[in-house]
Every structure is written in structure tokens, then in C-alpha cells.
Amino acid sequence: MFRCSVRLIKGLTQITWLREQPVLPNLLYRRSVPAAYLPSRALRVTWPCAEEVKDFSLPNPSWSQNMRNLYNKYMELSQQGSWIRLPSYNVTATHLIGKAEQCPDSAKPQVTTRLFTRNLDVEGLGFEYVMFYNQAELRTVGIFQAGPYLEGPIGLTHGGAIATIVDTTSGACAICTLGKVKTANLNINYRSPITLGSTVEVQCRVDKIEGRKIFMSTEIRSADSQVLHIEATALFIQMKMSE
Numbered sequence: 001m002f003r004c005s006v007r008l009i010k011g012l013t014q015i016t017w018l019r020e021q022p023v024l025p026n027l028l029y030r031r032s033v034p035a036a037y038l039p040s041r042a043l044r045v046t047w048p049c050a051e052e053v054k055d056f057s058l059p060n061p062s063w064s065q066n067m068r069n070l071y072n073k074y075m076e077l078s079q080q081g082s083w084i085r086l087p088s089y090n091v092t093a094t095h096l097i098g099k100a101e102q103c104p105d106s107a108k109p110q111v112t113t114r115l116f117t118r119n120l121d122v123e124g125l126g127f128e129y130v131m132f133y134n135q136a137e138l139r140t141v142g143i144f145q146a147g148p149y150l151e152g153p154i155g156l157t158h159g160g161a162i163a164t165i166v167d168t169t170s171g172a173c174a175i176c177t178l179g180k181v182k183t184a185n186l187n188i189n190y191r192s193p194i195t196l197g198s199t200v201e202v203q204c205r206v207d208k209i210e211g212r213k214i215f216m217s218t219e220i221r222s223a224d225s226q227v228l229h230i231e232a233t234a235l236f237i238q239m240k241m242s243e
């Protein structure tokens with residue numbers, strides 16, 4: 001356990017992606033997942049070793065043309081410097097440790113966790129999304145395609161899945177702006193349903209920051225911006241230094 005912690009701390013000092021992002025505050029989570037929260041039976045190990053890490057926010061064959069068009073639009077804006085594409089991994093810790101961490105077999109944990117939004121192994125069935133952050137404007141944009149396993153009412157996206165995307169996109173904005181945060185409050189107005197398979201654009205912005213509190217608002221619109229699906233607000237609390 002002690003050796004694992006030492007290795008983790010060593011890895012944190014070798015972060016490549018985060019270190020290259022001067023806009024991002026210190027995102028490093030100090031604690032590992034308490035054993036009580038882990039499944040008792042060993043699962044297949046996924047750990048952020050360089051050769052294993054896959055970035056899930058890159059285009060894959062399941063992406064619709066609308067998804068690709070929006071992705072290309074924000075990639076072009078990224079090249080102009082105003083936006084940064086946020087990489088997305090299927091283990092939360094990978095966002096914090098980065099690809100530089102090398103793990104010999106002896107350092108691999110016996111069990112692992114999965115980021116909720118990346119917990120399916122087949123492309124296109126669940127959450128397909130990519131997020132971009134604009135530091136100057138304190139905004140994130142999420143491009144989200146709802147897969148068939150996110151069904152709520154027949155043919156429509158489950159409200160909880162939509163809440164997840166709101167939480168994820170506004171949470172990423174809060175993290176990029178303030179560092180480690182937790183969601184304290186989420187309010188969602190569902191204005192019109194999101195059809196399964198469709199692509200929508202999630203626009204999040206920071207409304208205000210008061211001490212450790214960061215207030216966000218979010219709008220989800222259809223890919224052509226014509227249909228308003230969601231209006232939401234969220235409050236994130238910056239974690240204390242000791243956490």
C-alpha cells in the first residue's frame with residue numbers, strides 16, 4: 001500500500017498532459033479509492049499505464065455526421081487557440097495521473113473502477129461525447145450523442161443520462177477553472193426530449209465564483225441550435241486542501 005502510494009505520488013510529478021496545460025489548476029486527487037467502495041471480487045485491471053490508455057473523446061465509427069461536424073468546428077477553433085479539447089479516459093484517475101505514468105505489474109491494483117460515462121466497451125451504445133474548454137470565457141462545450149442504451153421513454157434519452165451529461169460537462173468546466181470540486185446542487189429543466197441517436201450541443205458557463213463555490217449554468221440544444229432541450233444550473237464546491 002505504502003509502495004503504491006509512493007509510486008502514485010511519483011507519477012503525479014511526471015504528468016505530461018496536465019503540465020502542458022498552464023490554464024488548468026492542480027487537479028491531483030490525494031486520496032485513492034477507499035477499499036470499502038471497491039468490489040470485493042477482483043475485476044479486470046485497467047490502470048493508466050502509457051500503452052493501455054485510450055482517449056475516448058476522439059472520433060470513432062459510431063459518431064454521426066452531426067457529431068463529426070461539431071467536433072471539426074471546435075477542433076478548428078482549438079487550433080486558433082481559444083478552445084482546448086479535453087481528453088477523456090475510462091478511469092477517473094487517468095485524468096489526474098496522465099499517460100506518463102508507467103506501471104510495472106507489481107504496482108497494478110487488484111481491482112479497478114470505471115468512469116460512469118465510459119463504462120461500456122462497445123462504441124456508440126452509451127455516452128459518446130467530447131468536451132472543449134475555453135479558458136478566456138470560462139466555458140465548456142460538450143458534443144453529446146445519446147446511444148440506444150440510454151433509453152428512458154421509448155426512443156428517447158433517459159433524464160438521468162441527460163443529468164449525467166450536464167454534471168459531467170459543467171463539472172469539467174468547474175474543474176478546469178477551480179481545480180478539484182464536487183457537485184453540491186444540480187437543477188434541470190427538461191424543455192424538450194432528446195431522441196436516442198441524436199447529437200446535441202451542451203453549453204456550460206461559469207456564472208460566478210464565491211470563495212469555494214462555483215455556480216454554473218448549462219443549455220443543451222440540438223446540433224443545429226434550433227431546439228432547446230435543457231436548461232440547468234449547478235453548484236460545485238471546491239474541495240478543501242486537506243481532501
Ligand SMILES: CCCCCCCCCCCCCC(=O)SCCNC(=O)CCNC(=O)[C@H](O)C(C)(C)COP(=O)(O)OP(=O)(O)OC[C@H]1O[C@@H](n2cnc3c(N)ncnc32)[C@H](O)[C@@H]1OP(=O)(O)O
Pocket residue numbers: 027086095167168169171172175176181182183184185211212213235237238239240
Ligand atoms: C481535465 C479535466 C477533465 C475532467 C474530466 C472528468 C469529468 C468528470 C466530471 C464529473 C463531475 C462530477 C462530480 C460529481 O459527481 S461529485 C459526486 C456527487 N457529489 C457529492 O457526492 C457531494 C456530496 N456532498 C459533499 O461532499 C459536501 O456536502 C460538499 C463537498 C458539497 C460540501 O461540503 P464542504 O464541507 O466541503 O463545504 P461546506 O458544507 O462547508 O459548504 C461550503 C459552502 O457551500 C455551500 N453549500 C454546500 N452544499 C450546498 C448545497 N447543496 N446547496 C447550496 N449551497 C451549498 C455552504 O452553504 C457553504 O457556503 P458558505 O457558507 O461558505 O457561503
